[in-house]
Amino acid sequence: MYNVFIVDDEAVVRDGLKRTINWQEHGFELVGDFANGREVLEAMEHTVPDVIISDISMPFMDGLELAAAVVRKYPYVKIIILTGFDEFEYAQQAIRLKVSDFILKPITAHEMRELLQKVKREMDEVTRQHEDLSRLYSQLKQSLPLLKERFLERLVVNGLKAPEIAERFQYFGLNPLAPLQLVMVVDIDDFGERQIRSDRGGDTEILRYAAFNVLEEIAGREGQLLFRTREERIVLLLAGEPEESALYEQAYRIAEEARYYIDKFLKFTVSIGVGQAVRNAEELPVSYANALSALDYRFLLGKNRVLSILDVEGRPAGGTQPRNDWDRQLASAVKTGSLQDVRQLIQKFVADLKVSMAPLDSSILHIQKVILSLVNATQELGLEDFRIQLTDVYKFKTLDEIGNWLEESAASVMTAIADNRNHYTLAQVRKAAEYIETHYSQEKISLQDICRHVLMSTSYFSLVFKQHTGETFVEYLTRVRMDKAKELLQHTALKLYEIAGKVGYGDPNYFSILFKKHAGMTPREYRERLAKEIQA
Structure with missing residues (x-):
């Protein structure tokens, strides 16, 4: 069942459409009728329809102005324009705005039913293409060559020097990455209400490829690179926008569109982490690490979200190479987990050291790596006043004493991080409020103007505001x-x-x-x- 908005300044027209059309019989549910475009945009803050049927001539905001506003923010919504003006320039403008249909008034109930049937067939075909898992399974065999995916993964995870990057890009027939650049990481939350049988592992792979297929269509349209990692995540490389604000705006728009389509057509959800902008391909590991860190905040903020590192941590204080798995696990737990999670992690680490019977120097080195992870977590968030010294470990005589000290230090770091995050978010909200008071x-x-001003994604800004x-x-x-x-x-x-x-x-x-x-x-x-x- 597809949701529909009707927009016409004449109440008699709206009432006539509501009374004479059996919407559900044609596969639609009429969820709102409005007298002008402004009312529609306000309503879409809460409910986004699948189809908008709008008159062209209305007060406050006409049908073409409404179409332009909807296309910018909700490119997946179908728009049908009804008009009494048989003029070529109106049709031309409607085509430029990607309006689905441009129908001349007066339109009879029979013509409206035929129009709805046509629209439903088109939307059903789109749905079928996204849900046809057998078709997607055959496409899976023809996916991007594995060598290219592994090269791109090395590029963002480990980093490569400029000569090798240029050589490999030429070998794979890829266009060079122009500045600025950033990395987005897409991770499937779960498979929703689908029942995945344990004896049919191929089901999950087909569903993962279905999500990849959605992102591949968007990336192809935007002219950006896309690949999958061995951790079964999807990575999107954005490049070519010289201004940071424009690059972030493009990233948020692509991420929101992908998140919507996967939820709508595949019936499961993804979370998307957006890293910081970098100037060249050699710095992509920094942006990739940021995107992974942003994804860690899914634990706090929930699934099915676009999470930007700038949203949740502000502008990172400087680039750092990705940590190994254990260090990232600790940093992630400190930034987004509970104190109990962190304590259990440290206790397990201390217990493993005891079991290993490692020499004192080796044990001290491992412990200092743990301390360094806590230091990195504070520096990434700009907590310069927080001090943990690597040499502090020599004050203790037993591993148990060191374990207790590490737990206390981690708790202090978590408190400082929480205070800093709340302060940053409140500052951004105040900045937005000041912008509104001024403009x-x-x-x-x-809303897009405000988000550009504070450099936040629309979904996260709407939540915290x-x-x-x-x-x-x-x-x-x-x-x-x-x-x-x-x-x-x-x-x-x-x-x-x-x-x-x-x-x-x-x-x-x-x-x-x-x-x-x-x-x-x-x-x-x-x-x-x-x-x-x-x-x-």
Whole structure:
């Protein structure tokens, strides 16, 4: 069943479509009807439909403006434009916006049913292509050559020198990576409600390839490199954007699209870690390590998310080469696990040292590697005031004493990291709020503008902004604008349309509607009430 929005400023048209069409019979569920494009965009903050059927001529925001806004943020939503204007330029503009259909009014109920059947067939075909596991299994045999995948894996995991990178890229027929570059790592959370039989290991491989196939389509369209690692993760290399903000924006858009399609069509979820931007291919291991660290925050924030290292840790203090598996496991537990997890890990480490009967010098070296992992964790997050000395280990005489000290040190590191993370997130939310307070008068201010300003992904920003303010971005912006409007109504003699313009609304009628919804009365009534209170 596909969800549908109807958008038309004429209530009689909307009512007619609701009454005369049996939507469920055609495989659709009508989940909303709206009088203009702005109402649709506000509703899509909470519910994203599969199809939007919109009139072209409406107040506040017409159908083509709505289509442009939807295509930018929700490229997977089908848009059908209904219009009474039989003009070539409208059709041309609709084609440029990738509108699915451009239909001339008046349209009969019979024509609408035929249109819905056509749209459903198209969407069913897309679904079938993504869900046809037998077709995907045959494509699996024709996937990227293993040698190329292993080369790309070495490039991001271990790092290579510039001459070898250039030689290998030429050998595999790959275009050189232009600056800037970053690494994204995609990891399957689980397989959802699917029942995977233990005696049919091929099922999981087909599903993994299905996810790879979705990302391969997106990467091919964007002209970016994609490969799989031996840990059964999918890695995407982005390159060619000279500005950091543009590169991160592209990464977030690709990641959100991939996450949506896998959840929608394959019925399971992935989490995606986004590393920091680097200037050349030799530095890709830094970005790869960042992406893995970002993925570790899935434990705290939940599955089915896009997690950027800038979102969760801020800008890393400097590049470090990837740690070995044990060191990364400890650093991950310190940053995202519970204190109990960290203590168990350290206790196991101490117990293994005891069993090994290793010489004192060898044991000290292993312990100092543990200390170094804790130091790296603090430095990566910019906690320069936190000090752990490698030589502190010589103060103790037994492994048990060292184990207790390590547990106390790790607990202190975890407290400092949690405080730093909360401080950074709160600072970014305050920065966003200040941006809104400064730019509320701009009519076109958007969630994407705010996220570009604070360098956060839209999904993560929306989560933390609501947690810290208790309001969504749209709710917060509207409240700020309404508060400013009340001040102008009380302290100035500006006309209502002038006040509307000063608080970001080019259409005074739409401003009046929102003001009444917010204050319970129109702007004129609000001003008159204030005047009466002063006279009294």
